Amino acid sequence: MNVLYDNGDYYVTEFPGWGIELVDTRTGLGAYLEGALERQFRAQMAHLISGGPDDDSVAAFLGSYRALLTNPMVFH
Numbered sequence: 001m002n003v004l005y006d007n008g009d010y011y012v013t014e015f016p017g018w019g020i021e022l023v024d025t026r027t028g029l030g031a032y033l034e035g036a037l038e039r040q041f042r043a044q045m046a047h048l049i050s051g052g053p054d055d056d057s058v059a060a061f062l063g064s065y066r067a068l069l070t071n072p073m074v075f076h
Contacts, residue, residue, distance in 0.1 A: 004045075007055055010062045022065055029069040041065070 004020070005012040011023040019034035020041060033041050048061050 005058065005062075007059065009059060012062070022062065022069065023073055024062075024066065024069050027069070028073045030071050030073050031065065031068040032071070033068075 002014040002016065003011070004014050009024065009026055011021075011025055013021045013023075015021065019032055019038050021030055021032050022041075023030035044061065048057065053061075
């Protein structure tokens with residue numbers, strides 16, 4: 001497990017060989033991305049990072065995935 005991004009509002013975790021988990025820490029909702037969606041997310045994130053974005057740009061990008069964040073996070 002690798003933390004790819006954490007700014008207090010969003011938490012992005014990579015599970016190598018499996019997928020990516022995206023969590024909105026404000027709402028406690030998340031999504032697990034795999035397959036074509038994971039590849040798309042990775043490509044878009046890499047393009048965004050290559051431009052040296054600020055936190056607002058990254059938050060806007062992650063916010064574009066908000067509709068997929070439907071799984072409540074349960075801590076145990």
